[in-house]
Amino acid sequence: MTLKEDIQRLGKQARVAAHRLATLTTDQKNQCLQAMAEGLLKASDIIQKANEQDLGVGRTAGLSAAMLDRLALNDKRISAMAAGLREVAALPDPVGRVLEDRTRPNGLRLQKVAVPIGVIAFIYESRPNVTADAAGLCLKAGNAVILRGGKEAIQSNRAIANVLLDSGAGAGLPANAVQLVQTTDREAVRELVQLTGLVDVVIPRGGEALIRAVTENARVPVIKHYKGVCHVYVDRDADLDMAERIVLNAKCQRPAVCNAMETLLVDEAVAKTFLPRIANALLAKKVELRGDDATRELIAAAKAATEADWSTEYGDLIINIRVVADVDAAIAHINHYGSQHSDAIVTRDRAAADRFLREVDSAAVYHNASTRFTDGGEFGMGAEVGISTDKIGVRGPMGLEELTAYKWIVEGTGQVRE
């Protein structure tokens, strides 16, 4: 079988599974999720053995300590995967929600009802826990999923997928509801995103190269989970104590995640007061500072920021700093260099806040709060498969409700159109 045929087979099998998944009750889906959680706990040793293989290959290949840490599984991380599946089981079923209900003058009753999307292709990078998280969320929303993880995690992903399938099957999980692409050949992604009529949506979650590979080849709809180049703008009317707390939190509390801040914008009216102070606080947290000329006049420790720096997601303790003329300049900078993810203004000026919230074209816009809150859990959605940086279909955290589509159900008594 060629690679193309093999990927098509996955698509066809998923289509059949999607049809069956759409007819499962909430209880049936929850039983599968509970069994899968149980299965992960029982197979913890097997999964860790597979993970050791990946770590061995990774060490030989010279992966960084940070990458090896993302790849590593232990009892605690496997328990967390199982707990994640149980949490998804406890969440309300997003399928069948009546989103609109209207009766027309001719007596036709229209209901807009949430339905599963169908078949989701989920393409991600190195963390193997995503395999269980995405499978669980897709299942609860009634979708068949085709998983394609990073090649660094292939043995771990295979072990996890096998456990999910075996334990799910015992609880009535339809065959092929969850499928893992077994090959690490990059060509597989290309084939997967061209399965028109078999795959309903592709969700790529990762860096520039992954997103480019998907969007350049896709013939099915894509919901991108792209990088987070997030900003905090400190306005002339900011409470500077609050601004310091928010900047430190957005940059330092967990710099590796997508909703962490990369660039600090400071209103020139408060730059002289605020910049030396925030620089000291950031340096105390071992943050590397990169700034524009105006910033470097006020902060000797700052390196010069390059043009490319302004649109870079460091995921690390590095920050860009720029002095801007006013809120308009801040908005313009963000809309030009940002990734439409999460951006914040700190100010006491209601008018400036309103302009920022309206004109910054990002999934989440904040007034007087840290960008770190862009997250399914923090938004009250429960778990999520990631943060969409697209505008069509889903924007921001993609939880269970965002993993559904809708249809219009029309009930008549013989109505015909005049």
Add this chain to the structure above:
Amino acid sequence: MTLKEDIQRLGKQARVAAHRLATLTTDQKNQCLQAMAEGLLKASDIIQKANEQDLGVGRTAGLSAAMLDRLALNDKRISAMAAGLREVAALPDPVGRVLEDRTRPNGLRLQKVAVPIGVIAFIYESRPNVTADAAGLCLKAGNAVILRGGKEAIQSNRAIANVLLDSGAGAGLPANAVQLVQTTDREAVRELVQLTGLVDVVIPRGGEALIRAVTENARVPVIKHYKGVCHVYVDRDADLDMAERIVLNAKCQRPAVCNAMETLLVDEAVAKTFLPRIANALLAKKVELRGDDATRELIAAAKAATEADWSTEYGDLIINIRVVADVDAAIAHINHYGSQHSDAIVTRDRAAADRFLREVDSAAVYHNASTRFTDGGEFGMGAEVGISTDKIGVRGPMGLEELTAYKWIVEGTGQVRE
């Protein structure tokens, strides 16, 4: 300037316009729409003169009478375009709707608010009235639009677009809020759908070749308005009088539109009773019948339907007829051959209806009503740019609300993440 540069220029101009459009008030947008309606009426002669050029070229090129009719503009059709813009002005503004509003335990207030999508590229075929309809709807939803019509209608489209721009400008329409691609070069579509970062969504509305050209080349999100291969299934428990009324309406009332029926499926339990009767009624309306073997045993007048016929949108007085074993076979046929547009079951059996409504994977599913109701006006949305056959973003009629995206606005008092 190369074609590529020219199309990029349109994209950049649209992006600037989108930023300005997002800040217009409802009144400002409505004033533009009223002025544009006024402008169309005043320029009726100029538009008809341009239209004459298109019709002349079309006649020489041997366009069919039906195509020439779709292309033709007269006083009545131009008045209808103007009335359409006024109707859009009268509809509620879809921007700024608060879709969700929640306060989290930490005091953060989250609002999910409808915002313009941004820049829409709208690609359509021969009807020139679409130029005004799409421009009006996009404007009301705060979007900049790049219009690309069929080459048969280029002079008419240019005349209409010029009138809209001139009259809109006098009422405060931002520059480049509405732009028409001036070239008829097909390469322009390719460039347009690759404008990542400049175009937020492409809406192709048309036949197989157009949709293929767009999806094969697109690097920006696409919402397809594809063909309507719609079905009516007459179940064993149907009221056959009602079934006859619905079938005749769905097929004959306006066969050229996308929500008209192409294929009739009849439960074998009622085929002997229903088929001869519906055949006579359809023949009386001059409908050409094409059937499977079982149908042709009961209806001598029916030609043999080919495999390709089952997935063809005739848009004409031709019908496919197939005898099926039961509701399951009907569902399987529709999910295999249909275009996920509009499909109906006629039955008194609640269980059969529920299965059909749940398992047929189409934008609109009907019980005891004609498929012809899939329409923004009939659904109570007001005007629409078309019917989406996609599942991501929008499904079914695409009206003003469906021309918006959303963002999350988060108001805090200094919250940081622990």
